[in-house]
Amino acid sequence: MRPVMPLGDFLVAYLRKIGVTHLFGIPGDLVIRLFLRFGKRHGLKIVTLSHEPGVGFAADGYARATGRIGVVCVTYGAGGHNMVNPVAGSFSERVPVLVISGGPGDEERKLGTLIHHQAKEVESQFRIYQELTCAARVLDDAHTAAATVDEVVRTVWREQQPGYLEIRRDMVERRIPVPRDILAWDGTLHFRRSDERKVAEAVRDTAARFNAARRPFTMVGIEAFRFKLQREVRTLAERMGAPVATTVLSKGAFPMDHPLYMGVHMGKLSPPALARRVERADLVLDLGALPTDMDRSSRPPVAAREREIWAVGGRVDVSHHTYTDVHIRDFVRGLLGARLRRHRERVRYCDNLPPPPRVLTRALQVTDVLHEVNRFLGGRRGYLVVAESGDMLFAGLDVRVARGGGYLAQGYYASMGFGVPGALGAQIGTGARPLVLSGDGAFQMTGPEIAQAPRYGLNPIVLVINNGGWQIFRPVVSRPELLDIPPWPYARLAEDWGGLGLRVSRVDELRAALAEAARTRSFVVIEALLRPDDLSPVSRKYIAASARRGRTRRAR
Ligand SMILES: Cc1ncc(C[n+]2csc(CCOP(=O)(O)OP(=O)(O)O)c2C)c(N)n1
Numbered sequence: 001m002r003p004v005m006p007l008g009d010f011l012v013a014y015l016r017k018i019g020v021t022h023l024f025g026i027p028g029d030l031v032i033r034l035f036l037r038f039g040k041r042h043g044l045k046i047v048t049l050s051h052e053p054g055v056g057f058a059a060d061g062y063a064r065a066t067g068r069i070g071v072v073c074v075t076y077g078a079g080g081h082n083m084v085n086p087v088a089g090s091f092s093e094r095v096p097v098l099v100i101s102g103g104p105g106d107e108e109r110k111l112g113t114l115i116h117h118q119a120k121e122v123e124s125q126f127r128i129y130q131e132l133t134c135a136a137r138v139l140d141d142a143h144t145a146a147a148t149v150d151e152v153v154r155t156v157w158r159e160q161q162p163g164y165l166e167i168r169r170d171m172v173e174r175r176i177p178v179p180r181d182i183l184a185w186d187g188t189l190h191f192r193r194s195d196e197r198k199v200a201e202a203v204r205d206t207a208a209r210f211n212a213a214r215r216p217f218t219m220v221g222i223e224a225f226r227f228k229l230q231r232e233v234r235t236l237a238e239r240m241g242a243p244v245a246t247t248v249l250s251k252g253a254f255p256m257d258h259p260l261y262m263g264v265h266m267g268k269l270s271p272p273a274l275a276r277r278v279e280r281a282d283l284v285l286d287l288g289a290l291p292t293d294m295d296r297s298s299r300p301p302v303a304a305r306e307r308e309i310w311a312v313g314g315r316v317d318v319s320h321h322t323y324t325d326v327h328i329r330d331f332v333r334g335l336l337g338a339r340l341r342r343h344r345e346r347v348r349y350c351d352n353l354p355p356p357p358r359v360l361t362r363a364l365q366v367t368d369v370l371h372e373v374n375r376f377l378g379g380r381r382g383y384l385v386v387a388e389s390g391d392m393l394f395a396g397l398d399v400r401v402a403r404g405g406g407y408l409a410q411g412y413y414a415s416m417g418f419g420v421p422g423a424l425g426a427q428i429g430t431g432a433r434p435l436v437l438s439g440d441g442a443f444q445m446t447g448p449e450i451a452q453a454p455r456y457g458l459n460p461i462v463l464v465i466n467n468g469g470w471q472i473f474r475p476v477v478s479r480p481e482l483l484d485i486p487p488w489p490y491a492r493l494a495e496d497w498g499g500l501g502l503r504v505s506r507v508d509e510l511r512a513a514l515a516e517a518a519r520t521r522s523f524v525v526i527e528a529l530l531r532p533d534d535l536s537p538v539s540r541k542y543i544a545a546s547a548r549r550g551r552t553r554r555a556r
């Protein structure tokens with residue numbers, strides 16, 4: 001970094017300073033010069049995919065899996081607008097993604113004509129992103145450009161949400177002054193600071209209630225993960241000895257093979273023993289869960305407020321007291337320093353699965369798939385499970401990744417299409433081999449991005465559940481043909497795209513296919529044929545509950 005340098009070069013130097021290694025993108029004429037600067041020697045490693053939604057999901061998967069900022073670069077308009085859905089997902093699930101878009105330069109703005117790729121007004125794209133980011137700026141002033149980049153990136157980190165920078169194409173080569181504090185800075189980004197006095201009091205209040213409780217319970221939410229607290233939360237849980245659950249969104253934030261781990265809680269739809277244990281708790285310590293309908297099955301908080309301590313969004317609610325300016329990091333660290341009574345309870349892990357199949361030659365059912373995936377993961381290290389939206393989002397809740405393996409899913413925003421590209425980004429960032437659980441419908445959205453895997457030396461295993469359509473809705477539609485999708489030759493496509501394709505319809509075949517996939521160096525698509533009316537246990541519960549809620553009272 002130099003005191004005066006072209007804006008494009010400053011961006012590269014800045015991103016490298018904060019530890020960014022990769023940039024995900026697709027160029028266009030309004031961004032090409034910037035794109036080429038990112039990709040120059042000693043710049044960033046460029047990852048291009050076929051379609052912007054895939055690019056956005058890949059950057060998001062990279063950010064989720066590594067805990068770093070995922071950076072995307074798109075062209076103005078057609079590219080920027082194509083990126084909206086993945087960024088909306090990152091926004092609602094608190095993933096730090098930085099969107100860098102090109103934009104028309106001054107000259108063309110002055111022409112008074114419409115500019116190609118423009119939607120309503122030149123600023124429309126910026127306004128759309130204002131709605132989906134925690135900080136959005138157009139860089140149109142050389143004097144303040146460096147400080148603006150710095151401010152947006154710091155906000156992205158502090159909030160763990162996306163940010164947006166629009167860079168007019170005539171700004172890329174413009175020489176900009178770099179403030180001295182940015183030049184001297186070591187690149188460390190910081191989270192929000194708390195008010196120490198409030199932290200101390202919230203901790204005292206919490207410890208007193210915890211020590212008086214007889215049946216406490218710990219819920220680990222997504223903020224514990226996003227704010228990089230997994231180790232501290234685990235130590236705290238072990239000191240307290242209370243059973244632990246995660247939410248749907250935070251599955252993977254607490255080790256799934258830990259003796260205190262009970263499973264995924266989703267209100268009344270939880271495995272019955274887990275639902276009962278949470279209902280019987282006289283204190284629920286909730287560390288970072290967002291209050292979503294997914295996690296609470298659309299009901300008010302499971303525990304009455306008097307029984308709940310809830311740290312999220314920079315505040316802690318202890319019963320009816322609210323401590324503002326208490327960040328979850330400081331709160332958890334404060335609790336680690338407090339005297340806490342150690343509870344002892346025999347904790348049993350719960351899922352929603354029936355016993356495993358005894359006859360391995362019979363036709364596959366969804367629950368067999370889950371048993372086989374668990375069996376496969378049980379003996380292996382280094383896998384990362386990525387669950388797509390659709391039946392697999394709920395099915396995946398019954399998958400147990402042991403030995404420090406990861407788990408990623410859009411457990412709340414739930415966009416189809418995240419799976420395959422999200423897995424590519426995650427493998428790029430961590431090196432862990434993804435096992436993607438995808439429906440056939442979701443695979444038809446972004447699955448073909450798997451064809452990019454060989455270019456980057458990536459090798460996910462993609463399990464495509466071929467049930468002939470969007471079958472999660474089957475229990476609630478009267479005309480099932482509305483859910484049909486065309487039959488793609490998934491396994492054959494995989495072969496044509498440079499991977500291994502396998503097709504299975506029996507339990508033993510799936511077991512053999514997974515074993516073969518583990519031995520295969522390229523990516524693998526395993527197409528599993530299932531009946532259209534077969535669904536995972538959690539989807540059955542979820543769809544029935546959601547249909548009950550959707551029913552309106554008949555008008556009189
Ligand atoms: C982008 C997007 N569009 C639509 C939906 C609504 N939706 C949720 S699940 C689903 C069908 C999933 O089908 P498939 O991937 O085949 O999974 P299945 O339930 O059949 O196993 C749809 C259309 C969504 N979640 N995301």
Ligand SMILES: [Mg+2]
Nearest residue numbers: 439440441469
């Ligand atoms: Mg399907």
